Amino acid sequence: MPMATGITVTNQDIAKILREIAELLEIKGETYFKTLAYTRAADTVDKLDFNLSEVKGEEELRQIKNIGSSIARNIWEILQDRECQKHRELLLQFPPTLLELLEIPGLGPKRAKALFESRGVRSIEDLVVLIKDQGLRDLPGFGEKTEQNILRGIEQYRRHRERLTIFRADSISRRIVEELRRRTGLELISPAGSLRRMRDTIGDIDILAGSAERPYVIGEFCNLSSAYEVLARGDTKSSIRTADGIQIDLRVVERDRYGSALMYFTGSKEHNVQVREIAVALGYKLNEYGLFERASDRLVVSATEEEIYGRLGLQFVHPYLREARGEVEMAKEGKLPRIVSLEEVRGDLHVHSTYTDGGNSIKEMALEAKRMGYEYVGLTDHALNLKVASGLTVEVLKRQFEEIDYLNEKLGGIRILKGSELNIGLDGSVDYDPEILAQFDFTVASIHGGFGRSREEQTQRLIRAMENPYVTIIGHLTGRIINKREPYQLDLEAVLEKAAETGTILEINSFPDRLDLKDDDIFRARRYGINFSLGTDAHSTQHMELIRFGVATAGRGWLEKKDLINTYPLPELLKIFGRKRARL
DNA sequence: GCCGTTTTCGGCCCGACTGTTTTCAGTCG
Ligand SMILES: Nc1nc2c(ncn2[C@H]2C[C@H](O)[C@@H](COP(=O)(O)OP(=O)(O)OP(=O)(O)O)O2)c(=O)[nH]1
Ligand SMILES: [Mg+2]
Ligand SMILES: [Mg+2]
Ligand SMILES: [Zn+2]
Numbered sequence: 308m309p310m311a312t313g314i315t316v317t318n319q320d321i322a323k324i325l326r327e328i329a330e331l332l333e334i335k336g337e338t339y340f341k342t343l344a345y346t347r348a349a350d351t352v353d354k355l356d357f358n359l360s361e362v363k364g365e366e367e368l369r370q371i372k373n374i375g376s377s378i379a380r381n382i383w384e385i386l387q388d389r390e391c392q393k394h395r396e397l398l399l400q401f402p403p404t405l406l407e408l409l410e411i412p413g414l415g416p417k418r419a420k421a422l423f424e425s426r427g428v429r430s431i432e433d434l435v436v437l438i439k440d441q442g443l444r445d446l447p448g449f450g451e452k453t454e455q456n457i458l459r460g461i462e463q464y465r466r467h468r469e470r471l472t473i474f475r476a477d478s479i480s481r482r483i484v485e486e487l488r489r490r491t492g493l494e495l496i497s498p499a500g501s502l503r504r505m506r507d508t509i510g511d512i513d514i515l516a517g518s519a520e521r522p523y524v525i526g527e528f529c530n531l532s533s534a535y536e537v538l539a540r541g542d543t544k545s546s547i548r549t550a551d552g553i554q555i556d557l558r559v560v561e562r563d564r565y566g567s568a569l570m571y572f573t574g575s576k577e578h579n580v581q582v583r584e585i586a587v588a589l590g591y592k593l594n595e596y597g598l599f600e601r602a603s604d605r606l607v608v609s610a611t612e613e614e615i616y617g618r619l620g621l622q623f624v625h626p627y628l629r630e631a632r633g634e635v636e637m638a639k640e641g642k643l644p645r646i647v648s649l650e651e652v653r654g655d656l657h658v659h660s661t662y663t664d665g666g667n668s669i670k671e672m673a674l675e676a677k678r679m680g681y682e683y684v685g686l687t688d689h690a691l692n693l694k695v696a697s698g699l700t701v702e703v704l705k706r707q708f709e710e711i712d713y714l715n716e717k718l719g720g721i722r723i724l725k726g727s728e729l730n731i732g733l734d735g736s737v738d739y740d741p742e743i744l745a746q747f748d749f750t751v752a753s754i755h756g757g758f759g760r761s762r763e764e765q766t767q768r769l770i771r772a773m774e775n776p777y778v779t780i781i782g783h784l785t786g787r788i789i790n791k792r793e794p795y796q797l798d799l800e801a802v803l804e805k806a807a808e809t810g811t812i813l814e815i816n817s818f819p820d821r822l823d824l825k826d827d828d829i830f831r832a833r834r835y836g837i838n839f840s841l842g843t844d845a846h847s848t849q850h851m852e853l854i855r856f857g858v859a860t861a862g863r864g865w866l867e868k869k870d871l872i873n874t875y876p877l878p879e880l881l882k883i884f885g886r887k888r889a890r891l
Numbered sequence: 892g893c894c895g896t897t898t899t900c901g902g903c904c905c906g907a908c909t910g911t912t913t914t915c916a917g918t919c920g
Contacts, residue, residue, distance in 0.1 A: 339903090341892050343892080344903090373892090374893085376892090376893095377892060413909090413917090413919085415918050416918095417917055418918090448910095448912085448916085448917085539907085541909090542907085543906095543907065546919095556920070571905090571920090574920090579904070593904080594906065
């Protein structure tokens with residue numbers, strides 16, 4: 308196993324270098340298709356469900372799609388010493404800061420090349436100075452408007468680089484769709500892009516409309532109260548930006564093209580490309596206006612996504628699966644997973660009450676669970692050692708159990724499960740004595756401190772915790788908080804292996820700022836045969852609806868009903884909870 | 892640079908919008 312100085316090279320490290328090679332080659336002016344090869348290799352590496360650091364040699368690398376002998380050599384070099392010759396050479400010709408320029412909306416490789424070669428621009432800093440000194444005025448291809456656009460682009464780059472949480476994007480898109488409906492009477496309108504695919508973070512908000520009056524709809528879109536700036540306005544699409552710097556793209560097509568347009572606009576880009584390649588191989592052409600016979604340009608189908616996938620000999624691909632992770636091959640073979648759905652979920656397995664830092668009583672949480680049609684709700688107030696959230700003492704716990712017993716008898720139609728959110732200490736230990744732990748129906752153990760520990764320590768901590776027979780579930784495993792905190796360093800593969808070995812369940816924390824485990828990690832975990840649980844981490848009744856984001860994340864990780872314990876009827880759920888304790 | 896149950900050469904997804912290009916390149920979706 309090739310090891311770099313101490314730390315293993317991740318697939319993402321490799322993908323980043325390959326992507327930089329692609330970008331630098333584009334700037335250099337290399338043949339487009341050669342740069343495309345590097346981009347495709349980077350995309351492929353990004354989505355692999357195993358670590359390239361486990362690979363034995365270049366031969367094995369070449370078996371991977373989009374990796375041939377050149378790129379295999381590059382990757383092998385990167386695995387040895389975190390760098391490859393090709394990348395090093397390019398960085399001798401171009402400063403790494405030149406790549407910043409490509410982040411500016413409207414500025415691509417061609418203009419970056421021109422700026423670097425004829426004006427010596429090496430960074431965004433340089434570009435700002437150049438523009439101030441009127442240095443763009445006599446550069447061919449850079450007119451007055453281009454200069455203004457670049458300045459606006461730089462401002463945008465500096466002000467707003469973070470992707471949105473799915474929750475924020477979802478709320479904004481609902482508002483926009485509602486307002487457009489109200490103004491135009493549109494019926495055919497829906498979110499598309501990464502929002503429809505329910506990615507954990509969203510770059511921009513994409514909305515599709517079907518209408519016979521396209522200019523009218525576009526006009527109303529540009530008149531929206533939230534349209535702070537109109538970025539583009541054409542016959543079929545338009546982009547606006549809100550005062551908060553959020554971009555919203557609208558695409559409008561004729562109503563009978565809605566299916567093909569939705570398919571196009573939902574993406575992902577890589578999924579689209581793969582499906583379009585299949586169309587080409589079958590003598591068709593696929594675009595947002597429909598599926599066409601290539602020779603005659605005759606329209607075959609366009610109304611629904613189902614028809615298009617069908618004509619291409621593919622199973623319908625759920626939007627959550629459209630990430631170019633092998634779903635197109637599976638659809639061809641009829642082997643797509645039947646991903647878990649919201650209706651199959653029978654309960655929430657991570658909620659808090661006023662006993663600790665929640666805003667609603669146990670009764671209120673239970674009634675909300677019942678209203679949502681659940682069979683059970685797992686109450687997991689914070690355990691003793693979390694002082695900042697007034698973790699429960701044994702005495703208070705006793706009272707809580709009595710209240711739960713009382714409510715379970717009185718309410719009917721909903722079972723409150725006795726749980727606890729245990730704190731994993733630095734040594735992997737958890738709160739309470741075994742006699743107390745044995746009284747819970749289940750526990751969720753999570754890390755609430757010591758985030759900065761080394762990868763080795765963090766991994767050992769989690770492994771110790773999983774060896775504890777009373778730890779049923781590991782909560783928010785990686786500790787990431789989107790746009791706020793990076794995940795802790797840990798050896799995910801080792802943790803997954805241990806979870807499988809000990810029968811420990813892994814949580815998909817459904818709170819939109821966490822979504823932890825995330826879709827990629829869940830996808831990787833599939834081959835270990837691990838069970839997963841969903842919990843909203845609700846601190847009030849309003850949070851309980853956030854379960855839908857967890858279900859989407861599970862689906863995006865290709866989980867089926869059987870993989871998710873929240874789909875089990877109560878008796879089976881309790882059996883699963885008891886299994887680990889019995890075994891260890 | 893990568894790839895191939897029709898191909899080892901000749902393709903590589905396909906289209907919209909903007910700007911200054913007088914006929915289309917650059918960038919983005
Ligand atoms: N066929 C094709 N479709 C594309 C291409 N680029 C984008 N699309 C489609 C698929 C995308 O999901 C959709 C919206 O584009 P976006 O750039 O907004 O990407 P997306 O929403 O997937 O991700 P985001 O969260 O916005 O970064 O447009 C492309 O190069 N070819
Ligand atoms: Mg988008
Ligand atoms: Mg977009
Ligand atoms: Zn919690």
